[in-house]
Amino acid sequence: MNKVFTLIAFITLSFSGYAQTVYTLDGIIGLAKGQSPLAKQAETRKENRFWQYRLFRSNYNPQLALSGNLPAYSNQFIPVTQEDGSTQFRPVEQTNSSLNLGLFQPISPTGGSISVNTRASQFQDLVIDDTRWRSTIVDLTLNQPIFAFNQLKWDKRTEPIRYEESKRSYVEEMEFVSRTAVQRFFDYLDAQVNYQIAEFNLSNNDTIYNIEKGRYNIGTTSEDKLLQVELQLLRSQQDLAQAQLDLQTSRLALRTFIGLNEGQNFDLALPEEIPIFPVDEEIALQYAKDNRSDFIAFERRRIEADAQVAQAKGQRFQMNLNASFGLNSAGTSFDQSYQDAQNQQFANLTLNIPIVNWGRNEARMKTALANKQLTDYVIAQEEQNFEQEIITQVRQLEVLQQQIEISKKSDEVAQKRYEVAQNRYLIGKIDITNLNIALTEKDNARRSYINALRTYWIAYYDLRRLTLYDFANNALLYAIDE
Numbered sequence: 001m002n003k004v005f006t007l008i009a010f011i012t013l014s015f016s017g018y019a020q021t022v023y024t025l026d027g028i029i030g031l032a033k034g035q036s037p038l039a040k041q042a043e044t045r046k047e048n049r050f051w052q053y054r055l056f057r058s059n060y061n062p063q064l065a066l067s068g069n070l071p072a073y074s075n076q077f078i079p080v081t082q083e084d085g086s087t088q089f090r091p092v093e094q095t096n097s098s099l100n101l102g103l104f105q106p107i108s109p110t111g112g113s114i115s116v117n118t119r120a121s122q123f124q125d126l127v128i129d130d131t132r133w134r135s136t137i138v139d140l141t142l143n144q145p146i147f148a149f150n151q152l153k154w155d156k157r158t159e160p161i162r163y164e165e166s167k168r169s170y171v172e173e174m175e176f177v178s179r180t181a182v183q184r185f186f187d188y189l190d191a192q193v194n195y196q197i198a199e200f201n202l203s204n205n206d207t208i209y210n211i212e213k214g215r216y217n218i219g220t221t222s223e224d225k226l227l228q229v230e231l232q233l234l235r236s237q238q239d240l241a242q243a244q245l246d247l248q249t250s251r252l253a254l255r256t257f258i259g260l261n262e263g264q265n266f267d268l269a270l271p272e273e274i275p276i277f278p279v280d281e282e283i284a285l286q287y288a289k290d291n292r293s294d295f296i297a298f299e300r301r302r303i304e305a306d307a308q309v310a311q312a313k314g315q316r317f318q319m320n321l322n323a324s325f326g327l328n329s330a331g332t333s334f335d336q337s338y339q340d341a342q343n344q345q346f347a348n349l350t351l352n353i354p355i356v357n358w359g360r361n362e363a364r365m366k367t368a369l370a371n372k373q374l375t376d377y378v379i380a381q382e383e384q385n386f387e388q389e390i391i392t393q394v395r396q397l398e399v400l401q402q403q404i405e406i407s408k409k410s411d412e413v414a415q416k417r418y419e420v421a422q423n424r425y426l427i428g429k430i431d432i433t434n435l436n437i438a439l440t441e442k443d444n445a446r447r448s449y450i451n452a453l454r455t456y457w458i459a460y461y462d463l464r465r466l467t468l469y470d471f472a473n474n475a476l477l478y479a480i481d482e
Contacts, residue, residue, distance in 0.1 A: 021266040031258040032181035042173035049166035056159040068099035093126040111150030133337035139326030149314030154307040161300040168293035171478040175465035184254045186454035191250040198243040202236040275472035291468035305372040312368035318352040400456040407452040414445035
């Protein structure tokens with residue numbers, strides 16, 4: 001639907017040279033989602049999070065890599081220890097080169113890795129013109145930490161949740177764009193209405209001034225009342241100038257936000273037709289729990305707290321098993337280095353166990369456990385706030401629906417009352433003071449109605465953002481299988 005609104009807005013823009021463009025609230029929201037800087041930032045963050053997730057997934061896939069050492073040339077004197085213990089310096093001129101092709105595969109359940117390699121290396125002594133080759137035809141290597149923290153295992157639990165959060169956050173950000181567009185829309189609409197009111201009041205006060213001036217000339221009114229009307233006329237001129245400045249400022253802010261051309265003139269249509277729909281608190285709360293990024297973030301943060309405890313445990317001591325098996329050979333030529341291959345085995349178990357560390361391990365563990373407990377308490381409080389925010393928003397929307405009807409009726413009554421007061425003033429039944437009171441009440445009622453519409457539409461889009469559900473159209477704003 002937002003794409004339709006954007007299309008309508010752009011079609012309207014194409015005819016802007018022929019007529020004043022009038023935008024609806026939906027049209028402004030469509031433009032904001034399509035081309036506002038805020039929406040483009042959300043799009044960029046979404047793309048960034050997608051590639052971060054792709055990077056995470058690649059950590060579990062096999063990696064084929066070619067590495068090597070280009071010929072390293074050395075020409076120098078080196079110390080050589082003789083049989084009698086003396087040292088002589090001998091000239092050395094040699095080159096070394098090597099090339100390795102390896103297939104590396106992480107083992108996520110254990111945190112280790114396994115690799116298959118084939119490599120060849122060459123040594124050339126340029127002083128005695130001697131060349132040697134050494135080849136490892138195949139080599140299978142295992143590297144396995146023991147009792148260590150397994151980052152791959154914990155990432156596999158948290159990163160899919162984080163990516164799911166990012167997709168839902170994008171929808172929430174776009175709903176925030178809608179909310180911001182509503183605010184900018186009504187900022188300009190307020191200025192537009194205030195300008196219309198100021199323009200009307202100036203024209204009306206000018207007419208009243210001329211009437212009072214005529215009455216003063218024939219002696220039916222006092223100079224005090226004439227001066228009062230003249231002062232009111234001067235204030236109307238000031239109000240119109242200020243309203244015009246506010247209108248230009250708010251128009252520029254809205255145009256900048258939705259990306260309109262500088263020379264585009266436009267007006268806004270008052271969004272008086274509001275969607276009326278019942279909202280059950282429990283249903284709204286369930287939609288929020290099912291869809292909001294914050295709620296699934298609670299589970300991710302709990303897992304991350306558990307990961308910190310596991311990491312503290314893994315740092316108490318270190319053990320690592322390295323083992324390899326393969327076939328290798330050597331010769332004076334490359335071909336000979338692949339003949340008569342011999343077994344090659346290697347195994348090594350390293351450990352690092354602190355004997356006295358003055359309670360560092362215990363302090364590290366206690367810190368991790370305390371952080372986990374703190375995380376649980378914070379999340380519990382945030383869950384309560386989460387639920388309270390949804391319930392408050394639902395109740396506020398219900399009240400606002402009623403307030404709009406009241407403020408709309410008040411606007412109509414105040415307008416009618418002013419018309420009656422104006423007619424009575426013209427026939428001399430009431431004085432200028434009572435007419436001004438009716439005028440002020442009319443203007444205030446109009447502004448109150450606009451403000452009620454503003455508050456309702458902001459609350460409506462807040463509810464959409466907080467639940468990722470459109471209650472007006474009974475539609476999810478986010479699909480789990482996106």
